[in-house]
Amino acid sequence: MTPRWAYKYRHNGIIRSCLVIAGLIIIVSLSISVFEWVHNYNAVHFAEAQTSAANHGHPSGAPSTVKPSDAVFNSYTVAPSQPRYLFINSIGVRAMIKPLGVTTSGAIDTPSNVYDVGWYNKSSLPGMPGAAVIDGHVTGWNADGVFFNLDKLEAGDTITVELGSGSLLTYHVSKSVLYDTSNFDMSALLSSVSPNKPGLNLITCAGELIPSTGHYDKRLVVFAIEN
Amino acid sequence: MRLGTDILRGGLLRLALILGILVFIASGGSVLATSFSGTGAGTAEKPYQIATCNELQDIANNPSAYYELTGNIDCSATTSWNSGTGFVPITSFTGTLDGQNFTVSSLYENTGSSASALFVTTSGATIKNIHLVGGAYHDTNTSYNGSFAAYANGTVFSNCSSSISILSDAGAGLVGNMSGGSMTDCWYGGTVTSSSSYGSGLVSVDTNTVFTNVYTTGSVSETGPYAAGLIGNISGTASVTNAYSTSHVTAGVGYSGGLFAIATNSGGFQNVFYAGQYDQGLTTGSPFVGTGSGYGLLNAYYDATLCGCGTGGSGGNPVNIGNTAPNYFLGNNTNQPMSAWNFSTVWQTNTGGYPTLRLGSLPVDSDSDGSSSMIENAGPNGGDANNDGIADSAESNVTSVVDSVGGKYAVLQSNCDSNSGVSATAAPSGAYADANFEYPLGVMNFTLNCGTPGITATVVQYYYTDMSPNGLVVRKYNPSSHSYQAIPGAVITQVTIGGQKALKVVYQITDGGPFDEDGTANGTIVDPSGIALANVTAPNTGYGVVTNNPIRPLATGGAIAVVLIAAAAAIRKRTISSKR
Numbered sequence: 082m083t084p085r086w087a088y089k090y091r092h093n094g095i096i097r098s099c100l101v102i103a104g105l106i107i108i109v110s111l112s113i114s115v116f117e118w119v120h121n122y123n124a125v126h127f128a129e130a131q132t133s134a135a136n137h138g139h140p141s142g143a144p145s146t147v148k149p150s151d152a153v154f155n156s157y158t159v160a161p162s163q164p165r166y167l168f169i170n171s172i173g174v175r176a177m178i179k180p181l182g183v184t185t186s187g188a189i190d191t192p193s194n195v196y197d198v199g200w201y202n203k204s205s206l207p208g209m210p211g212a213a214v215i216d217g218h219v220t221g222w223n224a225d226g227v228f229f230n231l232d233k234l235e236a237g238d239t240i241t242v243e244l245g246s247g248s249l250l251t252y253h254v255s256k257s258v259l260y261d262t263s264n265f266d267m268s269a270l271l272s273s274v275s276p277n278k279p280g281l282n283l284i285t286c287a288g289e290l291i292p293s294t295g296h297y298d299k300r301l302v303v304f305a306i307e308n
Numbered sequence: 309m310r311l312g313t314d315i316l317r318g319g320l321l322r323l324a325l326i327l328g329i330l331v332f333i334a335s336g337g338s339v340l341a342t343s344f345s346g347t348g349a350g351t352a353e354k355p356y357q358i359a360t361c362n363e364l365q366d367i368a369n370n371p372s373a374y375y376e377l378t379g380n381i382d383c384s385a386t387t388s389w390n391s392g393t394g395f396v397p398i399t400s401f402t403g404t405l406d407g408q409n410f411t412v413s414s415l416y417e418n419t420g421s422s423a424s425a426l427f428v429t430t431s432g433a434t435i436k437n438i439h440l441v442g443g444a445y446h447d448t449n450t451s452y453n454g455s456f457a458a459y460a461n462g463t464v465f466s467n468c469s470s471s472i473s474i475l476s477d478a479g480a481g482l483v484g485n486m487s488g489g490s491m492t493d494c495w496y497g498g499t500v501t502s503s504s505s506y507g508s509g510l511v512s513v514d515t516n517t518v519f520t521n522v523y524t525t526g527s528v529s530e531t532g533p534y535a536a537g538l539i540g541n542i543s544g545t546a547s548v549t550n551a552y553s554t555s556h557v558t559a560g561v562g563y564s565g566g567l568f569a570i571a572t573n574s575g576g577f578q579n580v581f582y583a584g585q586y587d588q589g590l591t592t593g594s595p596f597v598g599t600g601s602g603y604g605l606l607n608a609y610y611d612a613t614l615c616g617c618g619t620g621g622s623g624g625n626p627v628n629i630g631n632t633a634p635n636y637f638l639g640n641n642t643n644q645p646m647s648a649w650n651f652s653t654v655w656q657t658n659t660g661g662y663p664t665l666r667l668g669s670l671p672v673d674s675d676s677d678g679s680s681s682m683i684e685n686a687g688p689n690g691g692d693a694n695n696d697g698i699a700d701s702a703e704s705n706v707t708s709v710v711d712s713v714g715g716k717y718a719v720l721q722s723n724c725d726s727n728s729g730v731s732a733t734a735a736p737s738g739a740y741a742d743a744n745f746e747y748p749l750g751v752m753n754f755t756l757n758c759g760t761p762g763i764t765a766t767v768v769q770y771y772y773t774d775m776s777p778n779g780l781v782v783r784k785y786n787p788s789s790h791s792y793q794a795i796p797g798a799v800i801t802q803v804t805i806g807g808q809k810a811l812k813v814v815y816q817i818t819d820g821g822p823f824d825e826d827g828t829a830n831g832t833i834v835d836p837s838g839i840a841l842a843n844v845t846a847p848n849t850g851y852g853v854v855t856n857n858p859i860r861p862l863a864t865g866g867a868i869a870v871v872l873i874a875a876a877a878a879i880r881k882r883t884i885s886s887k888r
Contacts, residue, residue: 092883099876103869110865118858128851143851189847203743203844210791219850228849260846267842268781271744272794276822286850297850 124295128222135193145194146224149177161246164200164207167215168241172230174198178215178242191216195226198283204271205279207242208250208307212273212280219285219297228285232257232301240281240305252281252305259287260300274304281305343369350374355406361386361395364412367405368398376406380686383443384414393418397458401427407438407468411686414715415443415472423449423458424476425484430456430463440470441686442715450477450504452484452512455496459484465491470498471526471683473715477504480512480540481524490518493665497525497683498710499734505532505562506540508569509555515544518575521654521665524553527733533562533591534569536598537584542568547575550654550665554584556733559591566595566615571623576604579649582624583637583662585787586615587738596624607645611637637662660757660832661728675700677707678728684708688772689806693719711750711771718749719770724758724833732771735838740790742783744844749773749811751785751838762819762829769813770805771839777802782813783840784823795823795837811839 131143138145157177159165164178181190181199192199198217205211218226240252255274260266273280288299346363348356350373358364358375361383367375386395394416417424424445427433440455452458455470460483468491470482478484481496484506496509506512507530510522524537534540537553553567563569566586571577586595593599595615596608605623612626613634627636627643636643639659641651646663649655655663661678674681684701687693687708693700700708700719704726711718711732718732731754735747749771756765782798785791798815815837820829825836 092879096876096879099872099879103872103876106865106872107869110862110869113861113865114858117861121858183844186845187843188845191847191849199847201847210789211793216847216849222851226849262846265846266781267744267844267846268783268794268840270846271842276793276796284847284849286848290850295851296848300846 128295132222132224144192144218144221144226146221147194148196149194159245161244162206163245164213164215164242165245166243167198168243169234169238171238172233174217174227174230176217176227181216189214189216191218195221195224198227204282205273207244207281208248208279210273210279212271212282213242214270214282214284216284219287219301222295226285228283231283231285231303232287234303240283242281250279251308253308255304255306257301257303260302262288262298262300265300269304270302273306275306279307281307344373348375350403352404355404361412361415365395365398367401367403368396370403371398371400372402374404374406377408377410377412377438380411380413382413383416386414386416386443389416393420395426397423397425397428399428401430401433401457404434404436405438406434406436409437409439409467409682411439411441411682413441413443413686415440416445418446419449421448423447423451423484424453424474424479425456425458427457427460429459429461431461432463433460434464434466435468436464436466438468439682440472441683442471442473442710442717444473444475444715445479446475447479448477452478452480452506454480454484454512455482455498457483457486460486460489462487463489465489465494467492468494469682470496471710471715473499473501475501476507478502478506478512480506480508481510481526481528483511484513486511486514486517488516490520491522492518492520493522495523495525495665497731498715499526500528500530501734502528502530502535503532505530506534506569507532508534508536508538508540509553509557510538511540511542513541514539514546515542515573517546519546519548519551521550522548523551523665524555525731527556527558529558529734529737530564531560533560533564534598535559535564535591536567536569537565537582537586538567540568541570542573542603543570544573545575546573547578548573548580549578550649551577551580552662552665553582554662556585556587558587558737559589559593561590562592563598564588564591564593565598565623566593566610566617567597568600568623569593569598571597571600571603573603576606577608577623578604578606579645580608580624581637581645581662582610583614586617587740588617589738594623595626607648609645658728660755675702675704675726677704677726678730679707679709683710687717687719688808688810693717693772693805694721694768694770695805696721705756707754714749714773717770717772718752719772720752720754721768721770722756722758723766724756724763726757727754728757729753729755729834736785736787736790742785742792742840744842745781745783745792745840746843747838747840748775749839751836753836754834756833756835757831758819758833759831760819761831763831764816764818764821765833766814766816767835767837769837770803771811771813772808773811774809775811777811780811780839780841782815782837785836785838786825787836788825792840793823800839813839 135145176198195218201214204214207213217228238254242250283303286297287301355374355376424447453476479500479502509524537555566582595610608624612629613631681701685691693708707727707730708719777800825834
């Protein structure tokens with residue numbers, strides 16, 4: 082037979098335990114919330130700082146989101162054999178084509194402005210055997226990029242490249258392929274989808290953002306063939 | 309006194325034992341026998357019998373004796389000899405080595421700043437009927453190096469060959485520096501990569517030697533001066549009769565030549581042709597002789613289109629200028645200079661191929677696929693490198709060759725009548741390199757003789773390597789436009805044949821289609837291709853900030869806390885009620 086005072090003390094102990102645990106949970110929850118808030122603030126602030134730096138002409142890890150003026154667009158020049166402008170009317174693309182190499186980590190470089198596209202200078206010149214590779218941003222840190230609607234292109238859509246000489250090369254879309262970044266087919270990107278004709282391969286990011294990097298987990302490639 | 313003597317004797321024995329151990333350690337742990345370890349007497353009548361790679365190394369113990377091979381010797385274990393430095397070049401050889409037409413395969417040396425060669429120096433020696441297949445030499449020795457000898461004085465070489473891959477500061481296919489003596493019925497078919505001077509297919513520097521029936525295939529690459537497909541510098545009374553090279557020569561600076569970089573030999577050149585690609589680089593040179601004087605020429609020609617070098621320079625007559633006669637040499641014995649050559653006992657025609665030397669009594673190529681039976685029989689899986697149950701040397705559409713990049717075997721199998729012109733060489737470099745890809749196993753050049761115009765042939769290739777197929781693709785190289793293209797539908801898998809790992813490549817190609825080098829439906833498919841690894845990665849064209857809701861953790865924790873507090877309140881209420 083358990084005495085009554087024993088119940089009393091046991092109930093008091095349980096009550097104290099519940100209150101202590103509740104207090105600890107509140108403290109931990111509050112800490113996590115504060116941490117998340119700080120993380121969000123830092124991430125947004127970092128992105129804004131990077132974009133701001135890029136917008137002011139300073140090299141940063143982000144592309145500029147300042148749209149080039151018509152004057153800048155119209156006065157843009159390249160060598161006669163190199164690509165100057167890219168036009169894709171069906172998705173409203175009208176962009177300067179900047180020649181690009183590779184980054185220090187070995188990746189094909191990207192344009193410094195979300196409204197420009199880049200021609201990889203170790204790929205074929207447009208109109209020449211092989212494939213010309215052109216990349217463009219799907220998004221900047223806080224703005225949509227020139228290839229935001231690249232996934233809307235369909236087989237048969239027309240793409241036009243204007244060379245530095247003023248010549249126009251027209252292509253038609255053959256197909257679009259979505260690749261996992263971890264299993265990307267570089268050989269396909271660097272080859273014409275039709276071995277007999279010059280190709281034009283457009284690439285941009287797609288899929289989901291990877292939280293740890295702020296980059297996307299897939300790549301979209303649109304394969305086009307010269308008409 | 310007796311006790312003192314015993315103590316002294318015991319001490320001396322211990323001292324001798326310790327010295328012996330020290331000598332053993334200093335020798336890198338290898339056993340240095342005091343005489344030849346095999347059978348025989350080392351005389352002309354009863355030569356020492358070499359049956360193993362260790363016994364080949366034992367020549368060092370008696371370098372003036374007579375030796376002969378008793379069978380093909382596998383030296384692949386030399387990669388782990390002497391803490392990885394491999395076979396130790398035999399310092400001086402004055403004896404006779406008769407290989408009896410057997411092979412020494414996969415010989416490996418990594419000699420650092422010392423010479424790499426089977427023999428550092430030979431003097432008055434005879435080396436004959438021996439073939440070094442595959443393997444590799446690596447050194448940083450700026451003096452001379454070569455498969456057989458770094459220096460050969462008054463030495464007679466006959467019926468000898470090598471396909472050892474040589475990566476050296478001054479490398480030659482067979483001999484580094486040769487003086488006097490002769491070389492007859494010998495050839496080199498590997499890759500010489502040299503980074504100092506005198507990278508040459510046959511001999512780096514020669515004076516007064518008589519060369520007869522010699523040739524080189526494969527490639528020579530030299531960043532310094534005096535690159536040559538045959539001989540870097542030939543002088544004195546030296547002569548070259550019946551010789552050719554199809555080597556791809558990539559020259560660096562100074563003088564270079566498709567065949568000879570410098571020639572001042574009074575013996576001259578007779579019945580000689582060059583049919584390789586000659587990348588002159590920054591050198592002064594020509595597809596025949598880079599520079600020189602006083603040498604005579606008789607029936608000496610080169611293919612002016614194949615070499616990609618025009619008609620300039622000195623020595624030799626150009627043919628096929630502007631690709632007007634691409635078949636001038638092929639399967640022909642009536643065009644000049646072939647009309648003056650001896651096709652009865654010295655040269656032989658090859659259908660769709662260049663003329664080749666008969667090279668004495670050696671059974672060169674029993675299935676006429678361009679790869680010698682000796683090389684094919686020494687291949688993996690007992691000479692059946694494609695594992696179809698038939699020796700590769702007996703199948704004209706299965707050709708096994710030694711890849712000149714790493715000295716390992718590569719195999720071409722087709723469903724056509726025969727293969728020809730098969731070689732596995734380093735991929736083009738410099739301006740002609742594939743900008744976005746590396747070719748760790750080189751490229752395989754070949755011609756398929758299918759007979760039926762427009763046929764779609766199945767190509768199967770085996771590259772003996774431990775490489776994984778992950779990330780690899782198959783690409784075609786077009787030597788005319790120096791362009792590259794992925795081959796659609798090509799499949800690469802890893803297989804194990806005869807206990808060795810290999811990459812198996814399968815693809816189809818149509819005669820006259822976009823991947824047929826000659827571009828016409830003529831029953832012949834020409835298709836250099838290789839396994840490539842991309843050296844660039846996809847661009848990163850998207851950015852975004854991933855944010856988390858900071859209220860959610862607090863809300864969740866608060867809810868749990870409220871539940872706990874409510875539970876505590878309920879217990880307290882029950883406790884108070886029970887007290888009443």
